[in-house]
Amino acid sequence: MNRNQLRRRPLYEQIKSLLLRRINDGEWQVDEALPSEWDLAEELSVSQGTIRRALTELVQDEVLYRQQGRGTFVAESVSDWGDALLGAPGAMGAGGAAPLVELLSCSRANASVEMAEALGLRRGEPLWRLRQLWRYQGQPIALDDAYLSCEKFEGLDARWLRQFGGGVYATLQRRYGVRVMVKSVQFRAELLPREEASLLGQVTSIEVPALSLLRLSVSMTGEPVEWRQRYCLTQQFAYVVTP
Amino acid sequence: MNRNQLRRRPLYEQIKSLLLRRINDGEWQVDEALPSEWDLAEELSVSQGTIRRALTELVQDEVLYRQQGRGTFVAESVSDWGDALLGAPGAMGAGGAAPLVELLSCSRANASVEMAEALGLRRGEPLWRLRQLWRYQGQPIALDDAYLSCEKFEGLDARWLRQFGGGVYATLQRRYGVRVMVKSVQFRAELLPREEASLLGQVTSIEVPALSLLRLSVSMTGEPVEWRQRYCLTQQFAYVVTP
DNA sequence: CAGTGGTCTAGACCACCGG
DNA sequence: CGGTGGTCTAGACCACTGA
Missing domain, CATH: 3.40.1410.10 (Chorismate lyase-like)
Known part of the structure; x- marks a missing residue:
């Protein structure tokens, strides 16, 4: 990961954007598991904690969901009806x-x-x-x-x-x-x-x-x-x- | 902090509840600063990271708000009108x-x-x-x-x-x-x-x-x-x- | 059992605020 | 300048899943 990025955007934000782009490019289908937090950390040369924070925010945005012991998965997009x-x-x-x-x-x-x-x-x-x-x-x-x-x-x-x-x-x-x-x-x-x-x-x-x-x-x-x-x-x- | 609590509720959840009780008991008024994360950590005998997580969730619940360099403060309660x-x-x-x-x-x-x-x-x-x-x-x-x-x-x-x-x-x-x-x-x-x-x-x-x-x-x-x-x-x- | 996410710690450095 | 929150790292252990 490029650390000399003018120090503007935090690392976990950059990782969020990166993952969002890769999800939208169809790198992982709906309900398909992403690589594990450790694998992503190694691939992106950041610590697992930073990956974790990025994933946590994407889960809060309902882009991903997690299952303990299984992995982190791409969520369905929202329904046309909405949350009501x-x-x-x-x-x-x-x-x-x-x-x-x-x-x-x-x-x-x-x-x-x-x-x-x-x-x-x-x-x-x-x-x-x-x-x-x-x-x-x-x-x-x-x-x-x-x-x-x-x-x-x-x-x-x-x-x-x-x-x-x-x-x-x-x-x-x-x-x-x-x-x-x-x-x-x-x-x-x-x-x-x-x-x-x-x-x-x-x-x-x-x-x-x-x-x-x-x-x-x-x-x-x-x-x-x-x-x-x-x-x-x-x-x-x-x-x-x-x- | 009591670590032998049947390991049911995570520490940061217990701290959330504790702080919520103390806020409702009026220990800090609206717009008054809580003790710093390090002070709370010492007082409750947990790490600053755990305090941080509890505070972060209370901020997300709009019970607290933070200002970098100043502190963490009690938020106003919601308006009668609502968010609309x-x-x-x-x-x-x-x-x-x-x-x-x-x-x-x-x-x-x-x-x-x-x-x-x-x-x-x-x-x-x-x-x-x-x-x-x-x-x-x-x-x-x-x-x-x-x-x-x-x-x-x-x-x-x-x-x-x-x-x-x-x-x-x-x-x-x-x-x-x-x-x-x-x-x-x-x-x-x-x-x-x-x-x-x-x-x-x-x-x-x-x-x-x-x-x-x-x-x-x-x-x-x-x-x-x-x-x-x-x-x-x-x-x-x-x-x-x-x- | 190995592999995953979930929690917790300790320590470092940065950015911002106020006196 | 000291004190605050914000980010990032490394490592430990736990709880859950599935083969």
């Missing part, structure tokens, strides 16, 4: 589960002002719009529109996404080597727009309030990747977050 | 700020089934109900009802809360030595009930959707302390969370 669970309103203890996803469509759109700003693109640039329907206990519960740059993710289409399964983020990781993490989430309460209401099976004429989420996801290097809007029905189940 | 910010819808970059709080009333209520379960009490037990109005840029933006056990927090009243200022959590810490952290939050979209609508200045006859939050807060030892419900207007500002 669906639970009975008022019952704070028992968290439910995450819903199941179905890809409805993959079309093209143009970046709005907000999308362009959030994604670091110019207004009007072409984006993929991936529409997903979430079901919980068989019932439609949420509708997502995910927007991603066409340029960065050339050739993304419904066939790929359905074939891979596991949602948009899993596909980004496996096909484009991009790991993603949620940077920011906005919550609002809105009346469900007509189109979304019909897709969510809300056919009554009365207007129904829905939880509206806006979410910005970035790559591990902090580069904005996805702008996602979600309408979530919360009459039966609440959207539960546990910090 | 109010921001312009669609603008993910620029987070706004938190709103200002005003205590409306302090009354008594009886625990509902959900409250009792969440707080570990029996149904119908007496609770304080603290009603707070949040204003942002002068406009009412959210209404909170915080419920706490009357038994555990004897003598809580509006005078104390107003006199202390800084909200419920600051008062719990200063008067009862209880530090609090948010354990779980539920989000729902609802139509704003009539009473809450009038307190939030929504006098139109049409029904307005509001973001409904249910939040359970616990002490540092994990004991449930507060059940809080919030109605938040989101027509103008979104509720922004940054993980």
